[in-house]
Amino acid sequence: MDTVVLPYPKVMLFDWHGTLVDTHGAMYAAIEEMLAQLDELDLTQHILPEESATTEDDEKLIRYIRIYRHLHPRVLAEQRISRTDVFEVLFGDNDVANAIAHKAYNDCYRNHYGCVKPFQEGMFEYLSYLKQLGIKIGVVTNRSREFLDPELEAVEDGRWLDLFDITLCGDEMIRYKPAPDSMPQAAEPLNENADKHLWYVGDSVTDMMTATRAGVTRIFYNGALWTPNWFEQVFAESAHHQYDPDIIVDDFDELLDLVMQSRSETIDTDLADQRPPRLPPRELNPPREEPDWHPAVVNLTYPRVVLFDWHATLVDTLDAMYHAVDDMLKDLKEMGLLEQLVDSATCKSPDDQRLVDYVRDNLSLHPKIKMDRKISRTDIFEILFADNEVAKKLAHKGFTDHYRKYFGTALPFEARVKDMLEGLRKLGLVVGVITNRDREFFIYELNTVDRGWAHLFDTEICGDDTVQRKPHTDQILKAAENLRTELGMDIWYVGDSTTDVIAAKSAGITSVFFNGAQWDQPWLNKIFPGTERYPYKPDVVVNDFSEFWALILSCRKNSMQK
Known part of the structure; x- marks a missing residue:
């Protein structure tokens, strides 16, 4: 950590989740539940346009939630951003939309909260030592009082209950963070000013925006262990640059170092000796090892053309x-x-x-x-x-x-398949269907499913349009001929069967196995053994179209960086 001398803190206020405690599981479950209600909450109309996003990641988050009404799988896997940051990306400074979102989140959080633990080892000792130094400490959180108090009672069996001089919750604030009101509102009962002698320690962009707007010292607690490149993108290279933290700390040992450096008088020897012992630096958990066809690890060519199977991929018949x-x-x-x-x-x-x-x-x-x-x-x-x-x-x-006795009802395989198809076209991709279904049935289903999807496809190849059906390559060759394009890895074929995989790999294009049946890993290994007799394996497996969309956006980002 660089040597930085800040005004000595009379008050140190902390964010709660992601700074002092870890409640990730409950928080993300509640966000997911709340995002599924965006339409009924009438919040969809308030989602910001993608072009207003300040970073590429924010643009991706807006586009993803607009289509799927839940968080990108990578966000869920990494668990590194707060719900307030999510709402800030979605609704910006729209106080009305943010208030509705936070209330809905609280309603959902009641179904999940209860599991809480210190964010890092030794947290109680660090906070106690700050109080020994004569610093008033408190919590300022967008969490509601209904949840904060039980969590305070639960964390480390209640020994945090008497730690704080002030706690201020979202439902008690004039406005939720990132509005600045919470800083003077928390300082007033302590008979202190909201100035540079008040430090606000938080783990999110929202926290830094709050501190900046209030004119207090802003300390970014890097609980997620973001890299310097992340901070460059989020602050220095974006519209958030004016909210740069005064300093970034990776752990509370670094925070105590800052306090000592800012102190003008020499600390009493006895008090210095009571400082908690230094702990080893925090480290990220090792990444999960995924099979080579998992979306998180594959390296695919960004597609020009995306072809889909019909039944059990796009529709349910x-x-x-x-x-x-x-x-x-x-x-x-x-x-x-x-x-x-x-x-x-x-x-x-x-x-x-x-x-x-x-x-x-x-x-x-x-x-x-x-x-x-x-x-x-x-x-x-x-x-x-x-x-x-x-x-x-x-x-x-x-x-x-x-x-012929049974056909007639075709339903979208997932609720937002049509939105996904329209999203692909907005990205400028060519989209088609290859199905073993006969044309007499396919055309009827195409024109009746979800009020008709015919306008979404540039080509459709049916089972009776070629001499041989899948797993032979005839239909893929016919689609390429119709589209006047060469076969290659920038053509993706998305299907739910081993037949689809064989056809795609035999044609020399990218095979995306759509695991709508939710086969587990042992079963996938069984049906795609990769043996000499059965060599064909998909290039990637996606469990739903939200994973597929995430994969498309990730490959698009990679292609733009080359």
Whole structure:
């Protein structure tokens, strides 16, 4: 830490969460619950336009929440920004919107709060020593009194209760932080002024804005251990530069050093000896090790073209599909396909073996498969008939004949799929669909789902548009031909089946496996073993379209930095 001499503090006020204590789990759960209510709270209209964002990360956060109504997975994983900072990015200086957001957050927080612990080791001893130095200490937090008091009672079994000379909560402030009112409001009962002899210690941009506007000394507690580059981006290179902290401390040993440096008279020897012993420097937790296809670790080419599977990726037509597959399986003997079933001993996995044996014995799908609704009809036919193209063609035709009895209802697979598709187009990407569904069904579903999506796609290739369906590459080649583009890794194909992965990898484009069925990691390893016989593995696995959107934005950012 650089040697900086500040005015000696008569009062030291602290933010609560992320500075003195850790309540991350409850806080992020409550933010997520609150963001899901943006529409009913009528707050969507108050979200700032993306172009008003002061940093690239803020722009990403606004765009992400506008589409998905929850936090970016990386924000949730890192847990390094406060809810007040989130609201500041979303609503800026809109006091009305911020008040509604904070109230809604408090309502949600009631469902989650209770788990609280000191943010770093030795916190009680550090705070006690500040009081021994004659400094008045307090808490100024946007947290409501309803939550702060129980948390004060809970942290370290209540031994913090008598530490503070003042506590001021968000529901007692004239206005929530980053408005400056809280600083003089907290100083007045202590008979002190809100000037440079009042230090405000907080972990967020919002805290620095509050301190700057109030004219007090601003100390950034780097609880998240942000790098110098982060501070450069957030303060020096952005519209926040006027809110630069006076100094940044990584731990409370550095904070005590600052206090000692600012003290004009020599400290009493006995008091100096009572200073808490120095602790080892804080360190970030080691990063989680993810599989090489996890969105956090993959290095993908930013796409020019994004192609999607239809059923179980963009839309849900599962009921009709499973009814039609089951009806078709009852006809296996009449269609001459029963004897075409593969020898189960040649199957990729024991689960595939059980599927083949069950169909051979019962001419239907196992009830568990229909209950789980996790496997596509194309994958079912691939398991049953393997490389027998004639048998698979007959099976698809039989499915189509039965599907006419059931089709008609197609629902978005997730609530905001349409917003995601529109977002891709706003980024200037070409968007298309490749589906094994026959055109007579696809066109009807395309024009009826969510009031019609036909305007969202630049090309649509159906199962009966080419000689061979997925997992062959014919449909991908046809899409590239329609779009007059060359195949390459800047074309992404997003689909929910092993068939989609095989088609994409065989065509030499990027395979994005959409894990809408929420398969766990052992199962993913089982269906994508990467063996000589079954070599095809996706380039990345996303569990929902919020992860997919995060991946798109991350790849876009990386491409712009090259």
